[in-house]
Amino acid sequence: MELKKISLGHGSGGRLMHGLIKELLLKRLDNPILRRLSDSAFIDYRDKLAFTTDSFVVNPLFFAGGDIGKLAVCGTINDLVMQGAQPEYLSLALIIEEGLDFRVLERIVDSITLEAKKAGVYFVTGDLKVVEKGACDKIFINTSGIGRILSQTELSISNIRPGDSVILTGNIAQHGLAVLTKRKGLDLGFNIKSDCASLNNLVLPILKKIEPIRFMRDPTRGGLATTLNEITENSGLGIVIEEKDIPISSQVKAASELLGIDPLYIGNEGIAVIVVKSDYAQRVLNLLRRHPLGKNAKIIGRVVKEPQGCVVLKTVLGTTRIVDMLTSEPLPRIC
Numbered sequence: 001m002e003l004k005k006i007s008l009g010h011g012s013g014g015r016l017m018h019g020l021i022k023e024l025l026l027k028r029l030d031n032p033i034l035r036r037l038s039d040s041a042f043i044d045y046r047d048k049l050a051f052t053t054d055s056f057v058v059n060p061l062f063f064a065g066g067d068i069g070k071l072a073v074c075g076t077i078n079d080l081v082m083q084g085a086q087p088e089y090l091s092l093a094l095i096i097e098e099g100l101d102f103r104v105l106e107r108i109v110d111s112i113t114l115e116a117k118k119a120g121v122y123f124v125t126g127d128l129k130v131v132e133k134g135a136c137d138k139i140f141i142n143t144s145g146i147g148r149i150l151s152q153t154e155l156s157i158s159n160i161r162p163g164d165s166v167i168l169t170g171n172i173a174q175h176g177l178a179v180l181t182k183r184k185g186l187d188l189g190f191n192i193k194s195d196c197a198s199l200n201n202l203v204l205p206i207l208k209k210i211e212p213i214r215f216m217r218d219p220t221r222g223g224l225a226t227t228l229n230e231i232t233e234n235s236g237l238g239i240v241i242e243e244k245d246i247p248i249s250s251q252v253k254a255a256s257e258l259l260g261i262d263p264l265y266i267g268n269e270g271i272a273v274i275v276v277k278s279d280y281a282q283r284v285l286n287l288l289r290r291h292p293l294g295k296n297a298k299i300i301g302r303v304v305k306e307p308q309g310c311v312v313l314k315t316v317l318g319t320t321r322i323v324d325m326l327t328s329e330p331l332p333r334i335c
Contacts, residue, residue: 006026006100011130024106028113033124039332041124045145048087050117053144054078059333061138062106063182065174065194066269068141069111071335074269075205075220077198082216082272084155085147085206087119087200092126093142098133109141119198121145128206150158151207157234159214164303165281167274169202169288170195170296171247172224175253176266179334188258191253194272203272203295210284214276219273220335222326225264227273228311229325240312241301241323264313265326267334275303 009016056072057068066074073090080087080295092112095296096105116123153159175196181188207213219227224246239273248263256263270293278285281299288294311323 004102005272006096006098006102006105006130008098008130008132011096013076017128024109025092025126025128025245029116031121031122033089033113033122034174038125041091042113043088043124045146045148048149050080050083050147050149051144052079054079056141056143057137057333058335059137060179060182061108062115063194064192066178066196067108067111068113068139069108070270071196072141072143073112073115073119073121074196074198075335076143077121078218078269078272079202080145080147081198081200081203082155082218083147083149084151084216085149086123086204087145087147089146090121091114091144092123093129094127094219095136095140095142096195097136097138098130098219099137104137114174115176115198119200126241138285150204151211151213153211155213155215157215157231160231160235160237160275161214161277162237162303162305164214164275165278165289165299166228166241166301166303167281167284168224168247168271168298168300169199169274169277169294170271171252172219172271173248173252173256173266175209175269176223177252180259180331181255188255190255191288192249192251192255195268196332197270197293199263199270199272199293200290202291203274206284206287209287210276212280213274213284214277215275217273219268219271222269223263223265223267224324225262225311228323231275232309233268233325236308238304238310238312239301240304240314242261243313245298245300246289246334247296247300249297263329264323265330267331269335278302299321
């Protein structure tokens with residue numbers, strides 16, 4: 001295509017928009033369902049389903065380890081996976097600011113296409129809007145997803161019991177710091193990359209083998225601390241975690257100290273918190289570590305009766321402190 005910039009005409013519903021859809025989106029995301037270009041996708045389902053939707057407004061659009069396109073695919077897939085569902089079909093809605101460089105849009109769509117193929121999911125419906133310059137920040141993406149529930153037992157906070165083990169599948173705080181340093185133009189010399197990744201191939205094979213997994217959640221905005229506090233607040237139980245067991249790279253630790261940010265509160269996009277019956281924790285850990293995304297997985301703590309509704313951190317110095325939930329997100333617009 002000879003387009004250089006996106007104009008309002010590309011969202012008008014006319015020839016320009018249809019050309020953009022066919023030449024860019026359909027050419028890359030083509031499949032029999034999407035090819036119909038109907039207002040909604042017809043899907044024949046007889047199983048129990050999980051359904052999710054999410055919007056992505058990350059700034060900047062591109063960062064070390066990913067971009068808004070990859071983030072949109074991974075984020076939606078992971079929301080389904082955390083419910084024990086095999087992601088299958090996604091929708092894609094683009095809200096594009098007038099004047100966006102076509103090469104930027106093409107790069108984002110290429111990233112979406114690559115991640116969808118890697119994860120084995122199909123985009124089957126979508127929407128395209130173009131708004132006036134200044135009405136949005138370059139591009140916003142909304143994705144919805146449908147997946148087939150695999151777990152025989154519903155994954156829920158209500159399943160969690162005292163004595164259960166808490167597992168973290170990988171290093172914390174990679175994504176938030178990658179976005180922050182790119183946004184602020186900080187060259188800290190640590191080469192921190194986002195952990196943005198689809199977790200279906202890491203987690204779902206384990207879920208099929210081990211039923212006593214109680215609950216899963218990906219600690220995105222608000223980080224590990226927020227996710228653990230959500231568990232304790234909604235279960236009425238407590239969680240004790242060991243600082244020495246929390247997987248974190250030396251680069252992230254150094255950058256966090258330099259910037260004065262607690263890595264426990266920094267968002268992630270490619271790890272999961274798994275709560276499992278303690279008897280099965282080591283087996284889950286061994287299976288996670290066989291996969292590249294789970295090579296740094298660790299058991300970081302346990303669920304306790306007391307103190308109720310609290311997350312307690314045992315520090316490397318032998319002291320303890322309460323890990324509370326922050327009032328607001330320390331790093332806005334990271335997803």
